[in-house]
Amino acid sequence: xxxxxxxxRGLTKAYPGVVANDNVSFDIxxxxxxxxxxxxxxxxxxxxxxxxxxxxxxxxxxxxRGKAFTPAxxxxxxxxxxxxxxxxxxxxxxxxxxxxIALGMENPPPMRDLAARIREVSETxxxxxxxxxxxxxxxxxxxxxxxxIRCLLQDPKLLIMDEPTSVLTPQEVEILFKTLRxxxxxxxxxxxxxHKLEEIxxxxxxxxxxxxxxxxxxxxxxxxxARDMAELMVGTAxxxxxxxxxxxxxxALEIVALDAKSPSAFGTSLKSVSLSVRKGEVLGIGGVxxxxxxxxxxxxSGEILTAAGSVKLHGRPxxxxxxxxxxxxxxxxxxxxxxxxxxxxxxxxxxxxxxTGSVRENLESxxxxxxxxxxxxxxxxxxxFDVRTPGPNNAARSLSGGNLQKFVIGREVLQRxxxxxxxxxxxxxxxxxxxxxxxxxxxxxxxxxxxxCISQDLDELMEISDRFAALNEGRLSEPRPTTGLTVEEIxxxxxxxxxxxxxxx
Amino acid sequence: xxxxxxxxxxxxLWSLATPVVAVLATMVFGGLLFALLGTxxxxxxxxIFWDPLFGEFAFYYRPQLLVKGAPLVLIAIGLSLxxxxxxxxxxxxxxxxxGALTGAGVGLAFYPLEAWYIFPLMVIxxxxxxxxxxxxxxxxxxxxxxxxxxxxxxxVYVAEQLLASMSLGLLKNPQGFGFPGSRNLNEYESANxxxxxxxxxxxxxxxxxxxxxxxxxxxxxxxxxxxxxLTGDAPRAARFAGVSPGRLVLFCLxxxxxxxxxxxxxxxxxxxxxxxIDFNTGYGFTAIIVAFLGRLHPIxxxxxxxxxxxxxxxxxIAQSQMGLPAAAIQVxxxxxxxxxLALDLLTNYRIRLKSREVA
Numbered sequence: 001x002x003x004x005x006x007x008x009r010g011l012t013k014a015y016p017g018v019v020a021n022d023n024v025s026f027d028i029x030x031x032x033x034x035x036x037x038x039x040x041x042x043x044x045x046x047x048x049x050x051x052x053x054x055x056x057x058x059x060x061x062x063x064x065r066g067k068a069f070t071p072a073x074x075x076x077x078x079x080x081x082x083x084x085x086x087x088x089x090x091x092x093x094x095x096x097x098x099x100x101i102a103l104g105m106e107n108p109p110p111m112r113d114l115a116a117r118i119r120e121v122s123e124t125x126x127x128x129x130x131x132x133x134x135x136x137x138x139x140x141x142x143x144x145x146x147x148x149i150r151c152l153l154q155d156p157k158l159l160i161m162d163e164p165t166s167v168l169t170p171q172e173v174e175i176l177f178k179t180l181r182x183x184x185x186x187x188x189x190x191x192x193x194x195h196k197l198e199e200i201x202x203x204x205x206x207x208x209x210x211x212x213x214x215x216x217x218x219x220x221x222x223x224x225x226a227r228d229m230a231e232l233m234v235g236t237a238x239x240x241x242x243x244x245x246x247x248x249x250x251x252a253l254e255i256v257a258l259d260a261k262s263p264s265a266f267g268t269s270l271k272s273v274s275l276s277v278r279k280g281e282v283l284g285i286g287g288v289x290x291x292x293x294x295x296x297x298x299x300x301s302g303e304i305l306t307a308a309g310s311v312k313l314h315g316r317p318x319x320x321x322x323x324x325x326x327x328x329x330x331x332x333x334x335x336x337x338x339x340x341x342x343x344x345x346x347x348x349x350x351x352x353x354x355x356t357g358s359v360r361e362n363l364e365s366x367x368x369x370x371x372x373x374x375x376x377x378x379x380x381x382x383x384x385f386d387v388r389t390p391g392p393n394n395a396a397r398s399l400s401g402g403n404l405q406k407f408v409i410g411r412e413v414l415q416r417x418x419x420x421x422x423x424x425x426x427x428x429x430x431x432x433x434x435x436x437x438x439x440x441x442x443x444x445x446x447x448x449x450x451x452x453c454i455s456q457d458l459d460e461l462m463e464i465s466d467r468f469a470a471l472n473e474g475r476l477s478e479p480r481p482t483t484g485l486t487v488e489e490i491x492x493x494x495x496x497x498x499x500x501x502x503x504x505x
Numbered sequence: 506x507x508x509x510x511x512x513x514x515x516x517x518l519w520s521l522a523t524p525v526v527a528v529l530a531t532m533v534f535g536g537l538l539f540a541l542l543g544t545x546x547x548x549x550x551x552x553i554f555w556d557p558l559f560g561e562f563a564f565y566y567r568p569q570l571l572v573k574g575a576p577l578v579l580i581a582i583g584l585s586l587x588x589x590x591x592x593x594x595x596x597x598x599x600x601x602x603x604g605a606l607t608g609a610g611v612g613l614a615f616y617p618l619e620a621w622y623i624f625p626l627m628v629i630x631x632x633x634x635x636x637x638x639x640x641x642x643x644x645x646x647x648x649x650x651x652x653x654x655x656x657x658x659x660x661v662y663v664a665e666q667l668l669a670s671m672s673l674g675l676l677k678n679p680q681g682f683g684f685p686g687s688r689n690l691n692e693y694e695s696a697n698x699x700x701x702x703x704x705x706x707x708x709x710x711x712x713x714x715x716x717x718x719x720x721x722x723x724x725x726x727x728x729x730x731x732x733x734x735l736t737g738d739a740p741r742a743a744r745f746a747g748v749s750p751g752r753l754v755l756f757c758l759x760x761x762x763x764x765x766x767x768x769x770x771x772x773x774x775x776x777x778x779x780x781x782i783d784f785n786t787g788y789g790f791t792a793i794i795v796a797f798l799g800r801l802h803p804i805x806x807x808x809x810x811x812x813x814x815x816x817x818x819x820x821x822i823a824q825s826q827m828g829l830p831a832a833a834i835q836v837x838x839x840x841x842x843x844x845x846l847a848l849d850l851l852t853n854y855r856i857r858l859k860s861r862e863v864a
Contacts (some may be wrong), residue, residue, distance in 0.1 A: 037604075142849040281838070303744050303745060321748065322749070323744075323745060323747035324745055324747035325747075327747075332713060333745075335745060337741070339739075339740060340739045340741055341739070341742055341745055342742065342743045342745065343739075343742060344735055344742045344743075345736055345738065345739060346514075346515065346738045346739040347739075349735070351731070351735075353732065355735065355745075355746045356745075356746060358728065364728055366727065367727055368726055368727055369726055369727065369728060369731060370727075371726075395513070395514035395515070397513070397514070398513040398514045407833070410729060432651065473819045
């Protein structure tokens, strides 16, 4: 780790209204695992986009192996040995693994040779993958492997990974880390973007912390506590959510032996799912993305209708009740996908407040809309959940992901739900906002609401839920009390390593 | 290098300015076209845009503006509801024909009785006829997932055949000396849609005005209109909000069919006067352009309908007085749509000049 692979000096990039990166400098050594830490909006994405040639810096220089490095586009960056695994996979469900990989190549070799190379690389790095399997049938962890192998086939000198573990079970994370360590031993540098501090402590040699676009500090993660890193990241002392003592009441919401077919061809159908949640209780539902989370939420929101008796609110069958009527009786939901599902991108925040708030917040009378009241409600959400926006007339898509998430969650929480179902409530939200959202959920529960929290963030589920269950291929495990659960037990509930092997190091 | 950059939100200024700029650009480039054809460009533009309104014979052309504009606005208002929700009724022309047939049919059935209730009955029949014709693609889409664009378009040709058959058969004027076409409703007092023929005022003009106001209130103040806009912007969010997609499809197709049917009835009972083989003149298709030219906004559609009518009337004058070929006028009208759609890009994107040098 002596020689420097990539050196960044004074990188600055400003967008209208914000300076995304302000004079950022640091070095990445050959074979180093370098963490890039920061809250949402700290400028991590912009920084790696500059390295990957997607964004051009306003000023500052990059030097790759001693030579000036100015990639005009990702193709140029790839030619210089930079590879990137994005958080969102760009794979075609209907094509197989080898076809997907060939699509991303400049001059793809014949399919048979490519398949052989995929096999070879995947076995070397302990990422077994059948080149002829259809991507639509793969688990999230396996899809990520496709992306990683796609990068490894380029023989990269620097591999950039953006939040790679958000879609993995603990066992799968272990396998990924072994692969990454092996790569690093062979001299490939890794720029690892994450906000999961324990992971960074376990994996990374060095960390650079960004805050509001500035490089605010560097540390050696293994020698720094997670709390210190978090405070460096946030800039202030973190407030951990507190849970008041709870009285559990009667069963509020119940699902009985529910089978529901997914509306999409590559979705996961729910298979004999049963659960119940009581007043004053948080039921955490974990599991890797794509194992039926969206379908479970749709069944509860009323977007998928089921047999009347298989969903019950306060003992009353509501399986055939539509979304609006469910809201009226106190069952509120917040889907994972913010833009396009929970909120309409081109509509203003006021209109988006109307979207779910019309019934309970009394924003309509006999079909006619009370826009002034809706604007008031939107302002209330913006105020209470610290949504950063010029005002309620701004379009939803003009908000950053984290801010829109605060708005979407706030919109439901402020409607005083009797049962609230949230999917990925803090996904892409910075640490302090995530803490605020969790606190809001706990406050709701303290007032006697029941909450079902679907999430892939296990730390989050452990922090707020009373009982934990996991979705795996559309089946829900038996819920168990959270206290006393070990990481291994949770991993097994989530389906273990999904038949993956550990790297042969 | 010119780069298009997506605006964080749509520019209010540009969404208002684009129609005006598009009209100006059409004048400039249309003028150029006319000059190349050897005509005085300024005079040609003046003939098209000025003479119908303020020229020597404006007293004749101004009422024409209402006569041509009303059906366009009425149909386009209906279409815009569906278009906003991503439901594409391309077959307004067919619904227009059927509305005219059912409406005129009811009127002719009472001939020669004179009574106050005949015209209202015709209005209801015209609306129902258009509605029913639009329900065919609607029900097929909801029930079997067919594509409403194809079905509604194909039904236009079916309607045209039906029109031909009616004007040669069932509705043919028994005293028409064997010529195709029905009795002239203009000569049948109770079945006449004129209010003041000299002013170009018929009930269709009134209906178009009411439709504009109604659509404005619906889209801006009512839950149903909100759901229509929501479905167009984010169908998943609409379902999440509790919209039933099937019901919305039926409403949008039904409403647009009904208004197109009404437009057909008012036309057959007024300006056209009778059911004839060549009764339909493409209002149903032109209204699609009007809907987009008006940015799917009720007030915009009102203005766009009048503008479209103006270019039609002006174009006819330019043809007859200046000898401009009909094709040149059509190119001119095409330019208008082209510039509008091209400039529309500026509502959501901004153009930035970027130097190519690398930082």
